[in-house]
Amino acid sequence: MTEQQTIDIARLPVMGEAAQQSYPTATLYVVATPIGNVTDITLRALHLLALADVVACEDTRKTGALLQRFGLNKQTLAAHQHNEREVADKIVERLRNGQRVALVSDAGTPAVSDPGARIVDAVRTAGLNVVPLPGPSAAVTALSASGLVNDRFHFVGFLPAKAKGREAALAPLARETSTLVFYEAPHRIVDCVEALMAAFEPTRQVVFARELSKLFEEVHRCPLSEALAWVKADQHRERGEFVVLVEGAVAATDAEDAEAERVLQILLSECSVKQAANLAAQITGRKKNALYERALQIKGE
Numbered sequence: 001m002t003e004q005q006t007i008d009i010a011r012l013p014v015m016g017e018a019a020q021q022s023y024p025t026a027t028l029y030v031v032a033t034p035i036g037n038v039t040d041i042t043l044r045a046l047h048l049l050a051l052a053d054v055v056a057c058e059d060t061r062k063t064g065a066l067l068q069r070f071g072l073n074k075q076t077l078a079a080h081q082h083n084e085r086e087v088a089d090k091i092v093e094r095l096r097n098g099q100r101v102a103l104v105s106d107a108g109t110p111a112v113s114d115p116g117a118r119i120v121d122a123v124r125t126a127g128l129n130v131v132p133l134p135g136p137s138a139a140v141t142a143l144s145a146s147g148l149v150n151d152r153f154h155f156v157g158f159l160p161a162k163a164k165g166r167e168a169a170l171a172p173l174a175r176e177t178s179t180l181v182f183y184e185a186p187h188r189i190v191d192c193v194e195a196l197m198a199a200f201e202p203t204r205q206v207v208f209a210r211e212l213s214k215l216f217e218e219v220h221r222c223p224l225s226e227a228l229a230w231v232k233a234d235q236h237r238e239r240g241e242f243v244v245l246v247e248g249a250v251a252a253t254d255a256e257d258a259e260a261e262r263v264l265q266i267l268l269s270e271c272s273v274k275q276a277a278n279l280a281a282q283i284t285g286r287k288k289n290a291l292y293e294r295a296l297q298i299k300g301e
């Protein structure tokens with residue numbers, strides 16, 4: 001075993017490099033912040049937050065507390081999903097006055113299943129400068145530890161809260177070959193898993209990345225058929241934050257696609273959309289929901 005090394009971060013010569021890049025005034029800085037472990041903040045994020053005239057954030061108390069942990073006492077500006085448009089105007093005005101405005105969300109990368117996109121859009125539309133400072137994002141962190149070998153991923157984010165909405169959102173994804181990336185709130189994780197099980201083949205791999213970078217972090221991979229049992233095996237699992245990844249579909253050959261289409265067309269000439277989808281699923285082995293969606297398209301409904 002090699003000797004374990006420790007690093008005195010404050011004495012690292014590289015610390016000074018964060019300051020070497022130029023940080024122009026009249027610029028909006030989109031700054032990623034930790035998704036759990038506070039020390040995952042980047043050196044550049046700290047440097048910029050110290051430099052900013054104001055920090056626009058979802059929750060001024062939460063961000064105030066984060067800044068305090070780094071000894072920063074900054075003016076904050078509430079920028080959440082209910083006031084994004086109005087606050088965007090205020091930010092544009094500040095930028096026109098030559099300020100540096102930092103934009104953060106409660107955790108992770110702003111504008112990724114978080115407020116921020118409207119503000120960035122308004123700033124760009126006004127012809128002003130936007131600079132992103134990269135850092136944590138739950139989706140990419142989960143993907144990195146998943147072991148799902150696929151160069152492509154399809155970010156879905158949060159599924160709709162209602163069962164019908166979830167079903168409708170998942171149906172068009174049944175043949176998607178990219179890894180699917182979902183965000184989920186703890187109180188909906190069981191509903192989410194049930195919906196995934198109804199939409200995708202039970203043999204697909206699913207990865208639960210729970211409480212990333214926190215004390216009770218877990219990254220678990222299993223076939224979708226075992227997913228519900230895993231979530232229910234420990235009552236703590238229905239708490240905490242989740243990224244759920246689902247292995248993409250095995251690409252259907254053109255011949256298989258054509259066959260499914262042919263079967264569906266024949267059945268639709270004799271049966272209702274629902275019956276046609278049911279029968280076509282039995283005949284082709286395809287998922288019923290996806291066939292139902294396609295049948296609706298064919299019927300023009």
Ligand code: SAM
Pocket residue numbers: 035036105107108109110111112113114136137138139182183184185209210211212213214241242243
């Ligand atoms: N913008 C953030 C990002 O870049 O990751 C995501 C914000 S979104 C409102 C919050 C969701 O992200 C949570 O419900 C969960 O799905 C996921 N998430 C955030 N932190 C997480 C963590 N530490 N572990 C697992 N999932 C997390």
